[in-house]
């Protein structure tokens with residue numbers, strides 16, 4: 668059985684409070700289970716509670732062994748790692764993989780170790796008891812053993828960011844956050860400064876091709892976890908180029924890709940429980956009723972089966 672459990676669904680920054688109790692205020696962390704095999708996507712603040720849960724459950728059966736995938740190195744996706752209790756247990760093994768930004772000498776290990784810099788945190792990386800392996804990855808396909816595979820795809824975000832497609836016994840769970848649709852970045856009307864007909868045409872073609880590649884990556888997913896930080900109205904009022912998508916876009920691309928369950932994820936920190944619930948109900952009425960595609964607003968603690 669392939670399933671995902673949400674330990675943090677929020678984007679940008681943790682936002683605990685009375686208006687975020689239902690959907691949660693922790694930042695991105697997913698627990699993926701392929702029967703007994705454990706993979707973790709992102710180390711947002713949600714990973715703290717996951718760590719405690721693993722210590723109280725998995726650890727009773729044996730040492731904790733997990734593949735950890737970082738989508739990208741923005742704070743909200745890595746900041747919970749120092750509070751992940753299995754790090755302080757000598758029998759723990761973690762294989763940490765993720766992409767890095769544009770500096771050539773950057774590695775995922777060097778970026779994660781910044782979290783344990785003494786000026787920010789009292790525990791140093793070399794004081795962690797767990798066995799940690801790091802691998803800086805690009806677009807690739809990895810065999811995680813026991814029949815679990817993962818494929819990666821670059822998304823559209825200000826730093827390099829990977830989507831992950833987990834495949835197990837014919838079922839799939841795909842993450843596609845943080846991302847926004849690719850668009851042409853060059854002037855397209857002759858009256859704009861710097862307009863060049865060929866460049867404009869190439870820009871439109873390149874954006875279309877990049878969007879097609881993401882479409883192929885998510886196609887026929889049983890569960891698609893998609894970036895939905897904004898509504899179209901918010902996006903068009905100054906958020907273009909910030910690296911996040913909209914509910915409208917996610918619903919449209921998921922329908923076209925014949926996704927079975929679409930999960931709205933990476934909630935804006937300002938979005939209240941009441942607003943998220945209303946959005947979920949609205950999309951179920953408009954989209955699920957017509958197409959049969961299930962729509963779920965990600966809630967901390969929820970489990971979804973592929």
Ligand SMILES: [Zn+2]
Pocket residue numbers: 678679741743744845933
């Ligand atoms: Zn984020």
Ligand SMILES: [Zn+2]
Pocket residue numbers: 739741824845910
């Ligand atoms: Zn980001």
